[in-house]
Amino acid sequence: MINQIDIASFGSFSGLVWKKVVRDSGKNVKTFQRLNILYGRNYSGKTTLSRIFRALETGKLPSNYTGASFTVTGNKGAVTCSELLTHDYDVRVYNRDFVAENLGFLVNQDIGGEIKTFAIVGEKNKEIDDAIAAVETKLGSVEAKAGLRFDLEGRKKERDRTKGGHSAALSALDGKLRSHAADKIKKNPQYGVPVYNIDNIKRDIATTKTAGFTPLTLLEQAAKAALLKQEALPDITATLAIALRYESLKSQAEPLLSKSITPTKPIQELLNDSLLQLWVKQGIPHHRDKRDVCAFCRQSLPHDIWQTLDEHFSKESGDLEKDLENTIDAVKSEIATVAGLITLRNDQFYTEQRSSFDTCSQALADELGIYKKDLEGLKKLLEARKNDLFQPVELPPSLHNPKEIQQHVNAINDLIATNNNKTKTLEEDKASAKDALRLADVSAFADAITYDSELANIATLKTNADTADTAYTSAEKEIRDAEVEVQTLRNKQRDERKGAGRVNSLLNNFFGHDGLKLEPRDSPDKATVKFEITRDGKAAYNLSEGECSLIAFCYFIAKLEDPDSKGKELIIYIDDPISSLDSNHIFFMFSLIESLIAKPVKKADSSNAYRYKQLFISTHNLDFLKYLKRLSIPTKKIATGDGKTKSSSDHEHFMIERNGAGSNILLMPSYLKDYITEFHYLFHQIYKCKDQAAAQVSHEPFFGFGNNLRKFLEAFLFFKYPYHDDKSDSFERIKKFFGEEEDTAIALVNRLNNEFSHLEAVPDRSFKPIEIPEIAMVANYVLDKIHASDPIQYNALLKSIGEPERAA
Structure with missing residues (x-):
């Protein structure tokens, strides 16, 4: 049903907003009901309003209504001027435009206007009726809960349910993807992607599912993140070079350590006590040519002390001592050199090389520590021989490994080369690191939301929805085919002559005009039929305005039984059918509307069935308005709030008034609505x-x-x-x-x-x-x-x- 009409611009209506003007005394918005009575004086806008309904019927606006704009709102959606051909409302309108289009003769009697023929269902044909009944039974209805139409309703619900399930699951997953793409990836400066949407994250997820993808470990992620913060470093210009002298020092020291010498006249006591011998040797420089008294015991030195000592400490021992001292100095120099061999620092390298540098540097330091220990052992042996010149010393084998030391040196030099090359590729490496970190994030996210399982579920739901849609489409086609079959069968019963007969029956039974008739006339070729108005068997001209009104309205009522209208839930709009009619004819007009349209039909369960979906009647005639108040009032069930329902009248009265150049729609005031006289x-x-x-x-x-x-x-x-x-x-x-x-x-x-x-x-x-x-x-x-x-x-x-x- 139609509930309301908003009219921005249409004829005499302008700027009509229904919810602002159609309100009761309590400011409650009122709407059209099943039965609607509209009263308005002549030229108030009644016919203009009816033309909006007729536009719904014909699918086009009337001529000369430029700039028209209105919205008709009802239970089947809203309809605007641009949607007149696509709505689902079945509307039938009686107004002057209907008369002009279908009964041109009544408008232009002098120039012989035409009267369009129409057909209604003809005489009963049992065979065709049985065939139609069988198809109708097959079609069934939603209300009866049987037949194809009922099955279609179930298939529609299943289609909508499965489609909704698929849509909801897809929307939920897309929502998660969009949220993560926008909030976690796009807004994270670490990834550097100012444009990142659902399509991007879907592509990234697909990349993480390829066979060659391996997610980053936490340590790898930390290293990549550190790389992104890394600035370009200066090249390391020097390489590491270590020349070990141990072998040459060993060759120099080994003869000195093993050389055997004896004093000319040895002092046995000194030979027996190396410490004493060292003590004496160290005291010689402090006493020779300086003291005659021992600095330790204060005793006078013997007169031959220096000769005796020179004979013990011979020139050969002195030369050996000197050579030992030189060798010791050389070993000390090498030991000092070892301490400064590794001059490179960790921070000279990029983050990715630092770990390897630290490993290689530590391994080299460990090996050089062993090398240093070998040097220090060599130094101790040389010092021991120096302190005991007359006692040869054996040199043990060395512990350091020169090859390993050189391998560590080479590894560090390789890192230097890699690090220097890194400066050239730093930006590319950063871009690669960003991609790797982003893909690691996306991979973890996909696992967290069970992306693969969600896709599988959505695919299943899509299959179910497609299956349900196919079933609905097939059922819909089956119904259309059956309806075409019914229409084909009904067309066999079409009889245009019956249309004229029905008009005549209405004229005679309701208005007593048995002399005025609508006669069907065959065309010369007998192929078509046309309608002609006759009076007493002869073509009638100069019809009165009242006669024209009677014929036109009976024609409209009869046409409601044509195949295009019969059996449909019609919205009927009757605009001011009273024109130059006396009081008797006005009453008969009311009787016609009441008996053939408004009066309900009793069903088997004693409930009412209405012959219209919605009825609008407008008039300017107060006598006719008085009769309209006697129309059968439809009822509807409304909820009482306690789970029950009650019956309520389903009708409303409206007034169309004109103030100046503009028309308006209001609720009918009580003085017109509530009182018959x-x-x-x-x-x-x-x-x-x-x-x-x-x-x-x-x-x-x-x-x-x-x-x-x-x-x-x-x-x-x-x-x-x-x-x-x-x-x-x-x-x-x-x-x-x-x-x-x-x-x-x-x-x-x-x-x-x-x-x-x-x-x-x-x-x-x-x-x-x-x-x-x-x-x-x-x-x-x-x-x-x-x-x-x-x-x-x-x-x-x-x-x-x-x-x-x-x-x-």
């Missing part, structure tokens, strides 16, 4: 004044009481005493109705009748407050008198204003 309205206003406490809630009826009472009594008493003579004025009628004995009451009623409904003779009346208790008293007096006079009529009046009957 003004007489009922006046009675209701008097009834509201029976209780003076009601003035606290609504004072308007009390201010209008005098005028309302006067008009009500004039109408009520005129019909009660319709005779006329010179004495039958309104006051005489009041006295006759209330009785001669009630002079006081009659005077009070007459006073209120005059003073409260006229201010010309009593202008001060408007400056005083009204006497509410007096009004309530008179209201009850009048009501009681009417009830006493005719309780049946009184209760009927109460019923007309929605009040309970009064007990006798």
Whole structure:
């Protein structure tokens, strides 16, 4: 159904926003219901509004409506001017455009306008009916929970469910990928990717799944991260070169250590005590030619002391000592040289080479430590021989390995070469490190979200969705084929002559026009049929406006039974079908709408089935509006909040009004909606004044009481005493109705009748407050008198204003 219409620009409507203007007294937005009655004076915009509905029916805008813009909103979605050919609303409109398009003859009788033919279902053909029934049974319905249509609904739900499951799983995975790509990769300066999206991360995940990919270890990641912080280092210009002299020193020391010498006249005591001999030897420089007394014991030195010592410490021993000292100095020099052999530092190398440099440097230092120990051992042996010149010493084998030392030197030199080359490739290496770190991150992320399992699950869901979609498409095609078959069968029953017969039946049965008919005429070739209006068997011209209205509306009603309309849930819009019709025809028009459209059909379970999905009727005629209030009112079930439902009326009344150049849609005011006649309205206003406490809630009826009472009594008493003579004025009628004995009451009623409904003779009346208790008293007096006079009529009046009957 259609709920509301927003009209930015269309004919006399401009800037109409439904939710702003169509509200009740409580500011609640109201919408179109199943049955909608619209009232508007001529030229208020009724036909313009109907043209919006007709645009939905025809799929095109009427001519000369440039710049049109509107939105029709309902349970099947919103429809704008650009979507007139794609909506799902089945609309049928009766308005002047319908008449002009289908019944051109009625518009242009002088130039012989045409009347379009239409077909309705012809005479029953049992064989075709059985075939149609069989296909219809096969088709079934959702409501009946059987047949292809019901199965299609199930397949649709399954398609939507599987499609939704696949979409949800895919969206969830994509959401994780997008989030990680944006928050963890793109925003991480370490990776250096200012543009990184879901496509990039999917490609990276695919790379991590290739056979040659190996994730970085934590140590490798740390090294790559450190490399990214590395700045270009200066080249290491010197290489490491170590020349070991141990062998040459050994060759020099070995003869000295093994050489045997003897003193000329040895002092046996010194030979027996090497320390004493060293002590004596060291004391010679401190005493020779310096002292005659021993610096230690203070005894005089013997006169032959120097000759004796020279004979013990011969020239040969002195030469050996001198050679030993020279060799010791050479060994010391080599030991000092070893300490300064490794001059390279860790920070001269790039991060990636530092670990290898440290390893090689430490290994070289360890080997040089052994080499140093060999030198120090050699030095000790030389010093020991020097201290004991007459005692030869044997040289043990060395422990250091010159080949290993050279291997470590070569390894360090290789690192120097690699490090120097690194400066040239640093930027490329950094880019590679960024890629490696990013892929390591992506690989860990893919494992954390079980990416492969998610893909497998999504693939399964996609297969299920495709299978369900295929099943739905096949079922949908099967239904379309069956519907085509039904239409083909129905086409065999089409009979355009029956269309004219149906129009004539409506004219005759509802309006009594048996002389005016719509006759089918065969074309000269007998191939086609055309419609012609006749009167008493002859072609009719100069039809009155009322006759044109009757024929046009009967044509519309009959056309609702053509194959394109019959059996569909129609939204019917009838625009002002009354034109130059007398009161009888107006009633018959109402009867036609009520009996063939509005009146529900009882189903087997006694519930109502309606012959329309939604019905709109607009009019400018108050008599017709009065009849429309008697239409069968549809009902609907609404929830009560406690899990139950209750029936409620499913109709609404609207008013179309025009202010200046613009039209508007409003809720119909109560004075038009709630009362069939003004007489009922006046009675209701008097009834509201029976209780003076009601003035606290609504004072308007009390201010209008005098005028309302006067008009009500004039109408009520005129019909009660319709005779006329010179004495039958309104006051005489009041006295006759209330009785001669009630002079006081009659005077009070007459006073209120005059003073409260006229201010010309009593202008001060408007400056005083009204006497509410007096009004309530008179209201009850009048009501009681009417009830006493005719309780049946009184209760009927109460019923007309929605009040309970009064007990006798």
